[in-house]
Structure formats: C-alpha cells, structure tokens
Amino acid sequence: MKDLSSPQILSVEGLSVSFGKTRVIDDLSFAVPKGRTVAVVGESGSGKSVTSLSIMRLADLAGARFDAGRIVLDTGAGQTDLLGLTQDAARKIRGKDIAMIFQEPMTSLNPVYTVGEQIAEILMLHEGSSRDAALREASRLLSLVRLPDADAMLKRYPHQLSGGMRQRVMIAIAVACRPKLLIADEPTTALDVTIQAQILDILRDLQEEMGMSMIFITHDMGVVAEIADDVVVMWKGEKVEEGPVGQIFAHPQHPYTRSLLSAVPKLGSTEGQDYPSKTPLTVLVDGEPQLVGETRVQDTAQTQGDPLLVVRDLSVSFDIRKTWYGRTTHYIPAVTGASFDVYPGETISLVGESGSGKSTIARTVMQLTEPTGGAITFDGRNMADMGLAERQKLRREIQYIFQDPFASLNPRQTIGWSVAEPIRTHGLADNDRETRSRVGELLERVGMPADVAERYPHQFSGGQRQRICIARALAGKPRLIIADEVLSALDVSIQAQVINLFMDLQKDEGIAFLFVSHDMAVVEKVSHRVAVLYLGQIVELGSRRQIFEQTAHPYTQRLLSAVPNPDPAAKRERTPLDGELPSTTRRVDDRPAPVTYDEIAKGHFVARH
Amino acid sequence: MTAFFQSRYWSLEFILGMGLTAFIVIGVLLSTWIFPDVGAIDLTARLVPPFERADHLLGTDPLGRDVLARIFVGGWISLEVGFLSVLGSVLIGVLMGLIAGYYRGVWDVIVMRFADVQLALPFILLAITIIAIIGGSLTNTIILLIVSQWVQYARLVRAQVLALRDREFVLAARAIGVKNRNIILSHLLPNLMGPVVVLMTLNVANNILLESSLTFLGLGVDPTIPSWGGMLADGRTYLQTAWWVSVFPGVAILLTVLGLNLLGDWLRDTLDPTGRTAK
Numbered sequence: 001m002k003d004l005s006s007p008q009i010l011s012v013e014g015l016s017v018s019f020g021k022t023r024v025i026d027d028l029s030f031a032v033p034k035g036r037t038v039a040v041v042g043e044s045g046s047g048k049s050v051t052s053l054s055i056m057r058l059a060d061l062a063g064a065r066f067d068a069g070r071i072v073l074d075t076g077a078g079q080t081d082l083l084g085l086t087q088d089a090a091r092k093i094r095g096k097d098i099a100m101i102f103q104e105p106m107t108s109l110n111p112v113y114t115v116g117e118q119i120a121e122i123l124m125l126h127e128g129s130s131r132d133a134a135l136r137e138a139s140r141l142l143s144l145v146r147l148p149d150a151d152a153m154l155k156r157y158p159h160q161l162s163g164g165m166r167q168r169v170m171i172a173i174a175v176a177c178r179p180k181l182l183i184a185d186e187p188t189t190a191l192d193v194t195i196q197a198q199i200l201d202i203l204r205d206l207q208e209e210m211g212m213s214m215i216f217i218t219h220d221m222g223v224v225a226e227i228a229d230d231v232v233v234m235w236k237g238e239k240v241e242e243g244p245v246g247q248i249f250a251h252p253q254h255p256y257t258r259s260l261l262s263a264v265p266k267l268g269s270t271e272g273q274d275y276p277s278k279t280p281l282t283v284l285v286d287g288e289p290q291l292v293g294e295t296r297v298q299d300t301a302q303t304q305g306d307p308l309l310v311v312r313d314l315s316v317s318f319d320i321r322k323t324w325y326g327r328t329t330h331y332i333p334a335v336t337g338a339s340f341d342v343y344p345g346e347t348i349s350l351v352g353e354s355g356s357g358k359s360t361i362a363r364t365v366m367q368l369t370e371p372t373g374g375a376i377t378f379d380g381r382n383m384a385d386m387g388l389a390e391r392q393k394l395r396r397e398i399q400y401i402f403q404d405p406f407a408s409l410n411p412r413q414t415i416g417w418s419v420a421e422p423i424r425t426h427g428l429a430d431n432d433r434e435t436r437s438r439v440g441e442l443l444e445r446v447g448m449p450a451d452v453a454e455r456y457p458h459q460f461s462g463g464q465r466q467r468i469c470i471a472r473a474l475a476g477k478p479r480l481i482i483a484d485e486v487l488s489a490l491d492v493s494i495q496a497q498v499i500n501l502f503m504d505l506q507k508d509e510g511i512a513f514l515f516v517s518h519d520m521a522v523v524e525k526v527s528h529r530v531a532v533l534y535l536g537q538i539v540e541l542g543s544r545r546q547i548f549e550q551t552a553h554p555y556t557q558r559l560l561s562a563v564p565n566p567d568p569a570a571k572r573e574r575t576p577l578d579g580e581l582p583s584t585t586r587r588v589d590d591r592p593a594p595v596t597y598d599e600i601a602k603g604h605f606v607a608r609h
Numbered sequence: 610m611t612a613f614f615q616s617r618y619w620s621l622e623f624i625l626g627m628g629l630t631a632f633i634v635i636g637v638l639l640s641t642w643i644f645p646d647v648g649a650i651d652l653t654a655r656l657v658p659p660f661e662r663a664d665h666l667l668g669t670d671p672l673g674r675d676v677l678a679r680i681f682v683g684g685w686i687s688l689e690v691g692f693l694s695v696l697g698s699v700l701i702g703v704l705m706g707l708i709a710g711y712y713r714g715v716w717d718v719i720v721m722r723f724a725d726v727q728l729a730l731p732f733i734l735l736a737i738t739i740i741a742i743i744g745g746s747l748t749n750t751i752i753l754l755i756v757s758q759w760v761q762y763a764r765l766v767r768a769q770v771l772a773l774r775d776r777e778f779v780l781a782a783r784a785i786g787v788k789n790r791n792i793i794l795s796h797l798l799p800n801l802m803g804p805v806v807v808l809m810t811l812n813v814a815n816n817i818l819l820e821s822s823l824t825f826l827g828l829g830v831d832p833t834i835p836s837w838g839g840m841l842a843d844g845r846t847y848l849q850t851a852w853w854v855s856v857f858p859g860v861a862i863l864l865t866v867l868g869l870n871l872l873g874d875w876l877r878d879t880l881d882p883t884g885r886t887a888k
Contacts, residue, residue: 366784395786408777411883412799418778422785456882469781476785 007074009034009180009213010055010098015069017047017054023067024050028239030232032181037207037214039228039245041221041260043491044462047237048217052183055215056100057082057090073097076180096126099174103186105166109158115142115169116154119176126177141172144209145202163354164195171202178210185217192353192518197562200227219491221264222521222564225249233257245568255289258282263496264566265521267548274545275299276347276526278503281496293500300506301346301528308379308512309342309365309480315373316360320585330585334360335536336592337374340529342480345506347513349523351559352533358516360536362482365514366400367391379479396426399473403485405465409457415468416453419443422476442471446501463494470501474509481505482514487522499526520563524548529603532556537595542604552606620878626871633865637684644678647835656851668853670843676853680861683835686747688865690820690836691813694754699809701755702762707793709763710770721767724760732757732819733826740828750829754816765808769801803877810873814866837862 011031017024025047032038042048053059055071071082075097082090094100102108110118119141120134129137135154142150145168158166167187174182184203188196204227207214216227224231224245231248233241233256241254252258262282270276280293314335321330335357342348350358363369365376367383376383378394386394399422402408409418419439422428429435440450446467457465466486473481483502487495499522505511517523523530530547532540532555540553551557586592597605641647651673659668659676667676709720739753773779774797782792821838823829832839837858844855 368780368784392786395784400781400784402777402781404777408781410778410782410796410800412881413795414882421782421787425785425787425791458883472781472785 007034008032009074010215011072012051012055013070013072015051015054015071016067017050017059018065018067019063024064024237025054026237028069028234028237030239030242032213032215033230034180034213035207035211036229037216037227038230038232039216039218039224040232040234041218041224042234043219043260043493045236046234048234049185051234052100052185052215052217055082055183056094056098057085057087058094061087073181092126095122095179096177097179098181098183099177099179100183100185101167101170101174101187103189105163105170105190108170109166111158114155114157115161119154119169119173122173122176137176138172141176142169144175144206145169145172146198147172162195163191164198167191167195167199168202171199171206175206175210175212179212181213181215182207183215183217186219187216188223189218189220193520193562193564194353194558196223196564200564203227220564221249221261221492221566225566225568225570226564228568233260249566249568255284255287259284259289259493261566263493265492265496265519265525266566267521267524267560267563270524270544271549272545273297274543275301276503276524276528276544278500278507281493281500283493283497296503296507298347298503298506298528300510302344302510303346305344306380307341308344309514310377311341311361311365311374312339312377313374314338314361314364314371314376316357316364316369317372328588330587332585333536333592335364337594338531338533338536338538339374340531340538340541342512342514344479344512345510346528347502347506347515347526348529348531349515349517349527350531350533351517351520351523353518353559355535356533357536358518358533359484361533362400362484362514362516366398366482367395368400392426396422396428396476397478398480398482399476399478400482401466401469401473401484401486404489405462405469406457406489408469409465411457414454414456415460418457419453419468419472419475422472426476428476438475439471442474443468445474445505446471447497463490463497466490466494466498467501470498470505474505477509478511480512480514482516484516485518487517488519495522502526520560532559536592537607538605539595539607539609540605541597542601546601546604550601550604552600552604554609620875622871622875622878626868626873626875629864629868630872633684633861633868634688636681637688640678640681640684644675644681647678647682648674650674656847656854658851659853659857667857668851670840670854671847671851676840676857679835679840680837680858683837683840683858684861686830686834686836687817687820687838687862689747690751690754691817691865694751694758694816695809695812697751697755698758698812699762699805702759703766703798703805705759706763706766707770707797710767711774711789711793711797717767720763724763727757727760736823736826736828740823745828745830747830750820750823753823754819758812758816761808761812762805765804766801769804770797773797773800799880802880806873806877806880810866810869813869814862817862817865 008031013029015028016026028051030038040048040051050059050064060066066083073080073082116135116138119138120131123129123134123137124131139150139154142153147153147165147168188199191199200223218224228245231243231245232239233254235256241248241252241257248257249261252261259282276298278293278296278298280291280295282289283292315337316335317331317333319328319331322328338361340348350361352358360369364371409415416439419442420435423435423438429438439453443450443453448464448467460468487498490498502513506513515526524544527544529543531538532547532553534555540547540556547556551560595607597607599605654665654669654673655671657665657669659666665675669675705720709717735757736753739756740749743749779792779796782796818838820829820836821842824832824836824839825842830836840858841855847854
C-alpha cells in the first residue's frame with residue numbers, strides 16, 4: 001500500500017525550537033513523502049503550529065530560536081536546508097515551493113483588494129506573469145476550487161463571501177504557483193461541518209491532480225482519518241508516535257495516543273441505547289494511562305411530570321436595514337416558530353450550522369434577547385407575565401455557560417470574585433465568610449482546588465477556565481443550565497472530562513441542560529433529545545435514537561453524512577455536498593413560510609419538506 | 610510590607626516616578642515656608658547667572674527675583690491647574706463616556722453630539738468667550754480646561770465601552786442578573802482605565818503649558834503670581850542673554866511630567882493582572 005521508492009519532498013531532522021527560555025519543540029523528526037499527506041496531530045500547546053511556522057521560516061520572525069536540527073526541502077534542483085537560508089531566500093520559497101493556508105479565512109484575506117487581485121498578486125510576484133495572464137489563471141484556479149461563476153468572483157471583495165468561499169479562495173492562492181508542499185494549519189476548524197466536508201474534498205482532489213504533498217495540522221481525529229496517509233502525534237513539543245494512519249488508529253502504541261483516541265466521540269457509538277451514558281475515560285497519570293470513572297446510564301430525565309421549560313412558537317428577528325426615517329426594510333428571521341419542551345434532569349440539544357438560530361434560542365431563554373413572538377414558560381409561569389423580581393429570580397434558576405472560556409471571565413477580577421458574583425447578586429450568602437466557603441465548595445465540585453480562588457483567569461488553561469465558568473453557573477443553584485457551544489474551544493481530552501462533569505452534575509442535582517452545539521458526535525453522546533435547526537426553524541425533533549437511527553429529514557441526513565468519521569478503515573459513502581447556506585436576510589414583507597410537522601413516531605416530529 | 614517590596618509592584622518605574630513626584634509635590638507644598646521672601650525684588654542683583662551666588666543658586670530674573678524660589682512657589686499654581694483640571698475632566702468625561710457607550714440610544718446621541726460641537730470650537734475662541742463671561746481667575750482657568758478637555762475622555766471611554774460591552778464576560782454578568790451599575794463599576798471600569806491613565810499623565814503636562822498660554826494672553830491667572838508657564842513666557846525674551854530664566858522652569862515641568870508618566874505606566878501595569886502590558 002505504501003510506495004517506498006517515493007522520495008521525500010521534505011524532511012525534518014532533529015528540530016528543536018525555543019521561544020526565550022522555553023523549549024516548544026524538542027528533537028522532532030519526520031518526513032513528508034512526495035504526493036502524500038502527513039497529519040500532525042496534537043492538542044493546544046503541543047507545538048504543532050510552531051512546526052509548520054518553522055518550515056515556513058515564519059517562526060523566527062515571531063521571535064523563535066532554532067536550537068538544533070535541519071529542515072531539508074527537495075526543490076527539484078537539489079536539497080536545501082531551510083533553516084540555513086536568509087529571510088530573503090526563504091521569501092522566494094514561501095508561496096512558490098511551500099504554500100500555507102491558515103485557520104481563519106475571515107482574517108487571512110486583505111479586505112480592500114478584490115479576490116482576483118489577491119490571487120493575481122502572487123502569480124505576478126513569483127511567476128512574473130503579466131496582469132492579464134495572471135487574472136486568466138486566477139479565474140481557472142477559482143473554478144479548480146469549485147467556486148461557481150469564477151469570472152464574476154474575481155471582482156468581488158472578501159466581505160461579500162462566506163467563510164467556506166473565503167477558505168476556497170485561500171486554497172486557490174496557496175496552489176497558484178503549483179507548490180510542491182502545501183501546509184494546512186487547521187483549515188477547517190472555523191467552518192461548519194458541511195463546508196468542512198467540501199473543503200476536505202477539494203483538498204484531496206487538488207492533491208491528486210497536482211501531485212503535491214501536504215502537511216495537515218489539526219486536533220480533530222475525524223479529519224485525520226479522512227485525509228491523512230501518515231500521522232505524526234505530538235505531545236508537549238515532542239513526537240510521541242508516528243505511522244500510517246490505519247496503524248495509528250487500530251494499534252496506538254503510546255499511552256498519549258491511546259488516551260487521545262479514547263476521548264474522541266464517535267458518531268454511532270451509542271447505537272441501540274435509549275439513554276446517553278457516562279463512560280470511563282483514559283487519562284494520563286504520571287505518563288501511565290488509567291481508566292477513570294464508571295459506566296453509568298444517564299436515566300435522569302423526569303418526563304412523567306410537567307416540563308421545566310416550555311417554548312412555543314418562538315420567533316426572534318433582528319432588523320438590519322432601515323430607511324433614513326427609521327422604517328425597517330430588511331430583517332433577519334433568526335428563529336421562526338420554534339417549539340420544544342425541556343424536562344427536569346433532561347439534556348436536550350439544539351444542533352445546527354452557523355446561522356441556524358440555535359444560539360439565538362438559547363439567548364432568548366436567558367433573557368439576553370427579546371422574542372418577537374411566541375411564549376416561553378418556565379416552571380409553569382409565562383415569562384412575558386413575569387414582573388421584574390420574578391425575572392431576576394429566573395436569572396438565578398437558569399444559568400448560561402458561554403463558548404469561549406477565555407472571553408467569559410473578567411480578566412481584571414480574581415476567579416473567586418467571578419464565581420461569587422451570582423451569590424452576591426442574588427444575596428445567597430449572609431456574610432463574606434459564607435461566600436468564600438461556598439466558592440471553595442463550588443471549585444472543588446468542578447474538580448479544582450479551593451485555594452485557586454485568589455488567582456486571575458490568565459493563569460489557567462482553557463479547560464480549567466471552562467470548569468471555573470461551570471462553577472459560577474452552579475453558584476446560583478440553577479435548575480436549567482444553557483451550555484452554548486461550551487466544548488468547541490476545548491481539546492478533545494478536556495471535552496470528554498467536561499461532558500462527564502455535566503453528567504455527574506445532572507445525576508446529583510437533577511439539573512436540566514439545554515445544550516447548543518454544532519458537533520453531531522458530541523450531541524449524540526450527551527443528549528436525551530435532539531432538535532435539528534436549519535435557517536431558524538426546527539426541521540426535526542425527537543429522542544436521540546430517533547434522530548440518529550431513524551433520521552427522517554434530508555437536512556439531518558446531510559449533517560450526519562458530513563461528520564468526519566474517526567476511523568480510516570470505514571468506507572466513505574458521501575453524498576456529494578455542494579452549495580452554500582442561503583442568505584438569511586429578508587425584506588420585511590417576505591415572511592418565511594410556516595412549517596408543518598408530522599409526528600412519524602411518538603415524540604418524533606419532522607418538518608414537511 | 611516585605612511582601613510589597615518583593616512583589617511585582619515594586620519596580621524601577623515606581624521608585625523613579627514616586628521619587629520625582631514626591632520631591633516636587635513636597636517641595637511645592639513647603640515652598641512658602643522655605644522661601645518666605647519669594648516676591649522680593651532686588652534690582653541690584655538683576656540677571657545673576659546660576660551657581661554664582663549661594664543665595665541665588667539658580668540665578669535671578671530681570672527684576673532680581675530668585676529663580677529657585679519662584680520655581681517652588683510657582684509650582685503651586687501649575688500643579689493645582691494641572692491636577693485639578695485633569696481630575697475634573699476625567700470625572701466628567703469617564704462618566705459621560707460610560708453612559709453614552711453603555712446605554713447607547715438617546716444618551717449616546719446627546720453626549721456625543723455635544724462632544725462634537727465642543728471639538729468643533731477652537732480652544733482660544735472658547736477661552737475668550739468663557740473668560741469674558743465668568744472673568745479670569747485660577748478657578749475659572751481650571752473650569753475652562755475641564756470644559757475643553759472632558760470630551761477626550763468621553764470619546765476614549767465610549768470607544769472602550771463599545772468594545773467591551775459585547776464581550777462575553779459582560780454578557781455573562783447580565784445573564785446572571787447583575788445590576789447595570791455593578792456591571793459598569795466592576796466589569797467595565799477596571800478594564801478601560803489603562804488608556805485613561807496614560808491620557809491623564811499626558812494631559813497634566815499639557816495643561817500646565819496651557820495655563821501659561823492663557824496667562825500670556827491675559828486670560829488666565831493674575832500675571833504677578835508666579836507660575837511655571839508664566840516664568841517660561843517671561844524668560845522668552847532673555848533666552849539669548851539669560852537662558853536660566855526660562856530653562857529652569859522648563860526643567861521643572863519636564864521632571865514633573867516625567868515623574869507622572871512613570872507613575873502612570875506603573876499604575877497601568879499594576880492595574881492589569883495579566884501583566885500583558887508589562888515588559
């Protein structure tokens with residue numbers, strides 16, 4: 001299966017890189033064979049991005065020092081040690097022999113130039129083409145990355161394109177000079193799953209067509225299984241394992257690789273089970289893998305009684321364009337006619353792509369956004385009828401955890417202060433000592449030592465901060481916790497720990513969760529029931545088994561088929577995915593069509609399509 | 610206390626800044642006691658160069674008045690104008706900026722249009738108008754400076770608030786049910802004071818000089834009362850023959866500004882627990 005005769009396009013030999021006194025990469029060696037894809041996998045802080053920046057010689061511009069090693073590139077005209085080049089010489093190689101695409105398609109294009117000018121620029125620079133020839137080539141490149149109507153696209157500006165389209169433009173720029181090596185640094189992390197699937201397809205096809213090699217940097221094991229030939233696993237700046245993708249997934253050798261793989265949620269892994277269940281985790285204790293936690297069926301939902309939260313025909317819209325005298329002409333119907341219930345102790349997930357309205361529903365329930373129609377009832381009381389005092393009480397009983405643990409804690413206040421904020425606001429403690437001891441208990445509840453309360457947020461890692469945010473949410477003794485994409489900024493091993501923490505809290509305190517996520521595999525693992533959203537409307541609602549095993553709506557099917565499967569041996573059967581999400585902006589008189597639902601099984605509602 | 614000396618709060622900036630500022634402020638506070646005969650005119654000792662006579666260490670001015678004594682006594686007016694005007698502008702400007710940025714809507718329109726009008730008026734025109742109405746005095750000079758400078762703080766703070774109010778930690782506080790007043794005081798204010806402190810230290814120096822310009826134009830304080838700005842202006846005509854008359858007051862302003870800037874940097878770093886702005 002492996003063409004051993006193929007020479008290497010790039011080899012990294014004994015590379016060590018430091019920033020100041022900190023060594024971030026230690027004695028790293030790997031090779032990239034011609035025409036193949038090497039995935040460099042690791043969690044945040046593993047040194048995988050510094051590796052790619054070192055190959056591009058961008059790392060030393062950022063202040064890195066190369067302590068040892070070589071990075072040898074086969075330019076076709078002999079071998080070059082990239083680390084020995086001057087920056088001037090390295091600049092000639094960047095973009096021509098080695099090209100790179102970055103994670104953030106929103107920020108890696110210059111907003112004041114058209115797409116055509118930006119692609120043409122690199123052709124004129126490296127190939128010396130004339131402007132006309134460069135623009136012709138640019139149009140060809142855009143059709144190569146499957147952007148429709150390439151000629152018109154050349155004249156458009158980055159802000160007129162969606163995230164997926166921008167990333168395709170980035171790819172077109174990267175492959176413009178037919179590089180021998182393409183480095184892709186988390187190119188799909190910021191994109192929706194269906195768009196991610198399209199980008200991976202394009203990259204695979206381009207690689208075959210142009211015969212280039214690829215270094216694919218990612219933390220997502222599913223993406224690795226989809227695209228990589230070989231895998232290099234990095235941990236704390238060192239390579240801990242390397243091998244062909246099948247072998248890494250089937251027989252991981254290093255304990256870290258094993259714990260990493262065990263933490264990856266896998267779509268379809270809970271098939272046939274009525275309830276989500278807590279599963280033990282492999283964690284590294286002093287470098288040795290240990291199984292922590294027990295298997296427990298999460299049968300906490302109390303569906304016999306009254307629901308805790310009832311949402312009926314909820315609509316939320318935002319006015320975006322007005323005439324000069326203030327009359328709205330265009331608006332975004334962010335949510336239209338959404339209805340669902342949440343029972344005590346139940347986890348219900350809202351799942352969908354960006355722009356589907358899932359976060360808007362969550363924010364409306366939290367009273368951060370005003371609904372434009374419909375009713376929200378909490379514990380039998382309609383929110384619209386509530387007075388100020390009752391609404392304030394609701395802010396204690398419903399708690400919100402935000403996506404970004406780095407942004408949701410005030411950087412100028414100690415974490416003890418932040419955790420105590422709900423206690424102070426709602427007067428839940430009689431004096432300072434009681435507040436302090438309560439904060440200590442809460443921190444211990446989420447697995448942090450109580451004495452960290454005096455520290456500031458920047459002294460913690462992302463996973464720890466998310467735990468602190470959970471501790472703050474628990475401070476008000478809530479009955480419903482809204483978790484808005486709380487896992488997406490975290491490494492997989494941390495994700496798994498947080499999921500287990502949620503399940504423990506649900507078991508012990510009977511808390512209901514409204515779980516907002518775009519990650520189907522995570523949703524399958526945690527939910528009792530699932531609502532799938534598309535363009536502000538619920539298209540399918542049902543129990544976890546109904547949604548994942550008796551999928552009825554084509555959009556749900558499409559979402560599921562786009563999820564990368566972390567198993568390289570599995571045969572990919574993918575319906576070709578094309579097209580973008582349509583724009584959600586509407587004129588005022590253009591109301592979205594109301595949906596009617598069919599109940600195809602008990603509790604399984606599907607929008608007519 | 611030992612913990613303080615070992616902590617990161619204890620830096621070279623703090624020692625130098627605090628030392629300089631303390632020296633000047635204490636010197637100025639004690640000046641009338643050290644130099645009781647500051648206004649004494651001695652026409653026999655006109656334009657004595659510095660370091661020649663022990664009783665006129667920094668020389669004398671054209672009327673034979675001791676430069677050193679006048680610097681210390683003149684510091685009263687300069688520091689009073691510098692500190693009080695900045696303090697007043699900060700209080701009004703930060704409050705207005707917070708209201709405009711946090712509540713938006715009508716408040717924003719009122720405060721910001723007012724600020725625009727204010728910025729469109731030339732300073733001198735404003736000065737002449739206000740002084741013509743309320744008359745020239747120390748208090749009125751300070752009022753004039755506050756009126757013309759609160760806008761800077763209001764705009765700076767408003768811009769900061771607009772960036773901060775949609776950050777997740779502010780949303781999180783609102784979701785918990787924290788009152789607006791507490792969100793402003795404990796979430797917004799600590800996060801926007803850094804640039805305000807920097808602007809304050811710059812404005813103290815600027816206002817000391819503005820006071821002298823106003824006095825020079827006859828719009829400020831009684832010109833017979835010594836002030837650093839007034840001394841600078843007086844000494845201008847003698848710059849080629851008797852440099853010390855204007856250079857030493859200039860050095861006094863320089864040292865004050867340097868001390869305040871160092872203190873300002875130190876304060877900004879200390880207020881930021883991440884130490885991002887520290888070296």
